[in-house]
Amino acid sequence: MKVKKFVASSMPEAMKRIRAELGNDAVILNSKIVYTGGFLGLFRKRCIEVIAAMDQVSNSRESRVKEKPINKMLYYEPVATQKENPMLKFIKAEENTSSEVIKELTEVKQLLQNISSTREDTVYPELLQHINQKLISQEIEASIRNELMVSLLEKWYTNRRDSTIDDVKRWCKEEMAERISMFRFGDISFSKKYVNVVGPTGVGKTTTLAKIAADSMLKFRKKVALITTDTYRIAAIEQLKTYAKILSVPLEVCYNLNDFKKACDTFKDFDVVLIDTAGRNFRDPRYVEELKNIIDYENEMETFLVLSLTSKQSDMEEIFKQFSSIDIKQFIFTKLDETATYGAMYNMIDKYQIGVAYLTNGQDVPDDKVSASAEVISKLILEDESDERSS
Structure with a gap:
């Protein structure tokens, strides 16, 4: 199996590189937010690190016929339509059969069934729906909201067994604060008279x-x-x-x-x-x-x-x-x-x-x-x- 790490500015950019180098059947093993560059801890750039792998077997039609069918877990992130309503962009990733995967597939299948609806509160898991609706009611711009929800989804599928609404709120506060933390806040500096x-x-x-x-x-x-x-x-x-x-x-x-x-x-x-x-x-x-x-x-x-x-x-x-x-x-x-x-x-x-x-x-x-x-x-x-x- 060929395993490689990719660092990109966004998940779509990472997936584009993964497809180009490893093909459409690549497995997503792990992903996390990382920070690169900067000087003395300042001006760091927010990126996403993705570990992907590809099973090096024949891609011929004959070998594919002989392979046993395997389950597919869907990794997804919200993207904006022309009306800036978030929908789901799905990327296939191979995963071994297990009760946990079957449970995950059941939940994702439910999400798939909800995609046909135009209501934004049906797109995300229940606790994330609450946050998404809160951001909508607070009139956060759709482009910002979608990026925040991508980060929340990543945390949700990493920590969701023990996650509460307070956890999700905390994640969102941290993401929002981090997004604007490089700008100057607080009292006047008195650097000018x-x-x-x-x-x-x-x-x-x-x-x-x-x-x-x-x-x-x-x-x-x-x-x-x-x-x-x-x-x-x-x-x-x-x-x-x-x-x-x-x-x-x-x-x-x-x-x-x-x-x-x-x-x-x-x-x-x-x-x-x-x-x-x-x-x-x-x-x-x-x-x-x-x-x-x-x-x-x-x-x-x-x-x-x-x-x-x-x-x-x-x-x-x-x-x-x-x-x-x-x-x-x-x-x-x-x-x-x-x-x-x-x-x-x-x-x-x-x-x-x-x-x-x-x-x-x-x-x-x-x-x-x-x-x-x-x-x-x-x-x-x-x-x-x-x-x-x-x-």
Whole structure:
């Protein structure tokens, strides 16, 4: 028997190579997720390792007739149809006859019978159906969901004798967190002196900035100053003045780039300067150009894009595109307490490969703010409301 190890970026790619080198009758002996490359443990690439074998016997028609029939175990993974509904792609793998294989075949046969149905909850084993439906209800994009379910199926058929719904949830949380773990999460780094928050109107930029200011002072012991360029709304200036008075930090109002440079000179001895910007119609490209005419983005600047979790993902993407000419350091997602659907947040992270600094969940300063992490976001998506209340 010829045995060979294959490492590929995905199971379909691995199977393509196995067929090319060992033929269609190859046996899948084992498969697992591995990580390759990287530097000092960072930037590793997620791959799949497959051990395959081929019985080196004659492939002639005569020898095939003389062979005793053997059972076939079906190894499968979900793939998207044109409508992005997962179906099953089946790959034959030889396996010796045993009671365990017969049991497996019975279960797979049931899955085969369910394929004709278009309902997605009939495709996977029962405990995995629950997770798949949870990901659907959370509006996780189909391409991401299908890849997650492939990993869960692999774990299921390795560990299923002792698996519970809590096990499956844990697997999924780990897979989701691992998928986005290479991006930056958590508090602002203070690597740059100037921290700028941008975003459309109504997402809570001013309140979020006040929370960051309080955190910078109380948690990190930084000397903080505030700048606002939101001169379109008197109420916004007054709101930030109130926060500045409560926090005992100085505030400068800037109407143009010259004002901004003067404010920067005034605050030259401060550790961090937090900048509030006007919220305007994100569909108007002139908004970003106006920001550039007031703020010097070349001057030790980190910019955070503030998005509301109550927004549609299509709107979030449009907002991001409008600000794409500015280097976005991280996202800040607000109004966590006003929705129970968080999939768009995960989709944005995965699609644009940008991490999250904070999640905000109310108006209280500085309390209603959570330092974001890949684990926190994955848990938000997968925990049921009843789980959250009991925790």
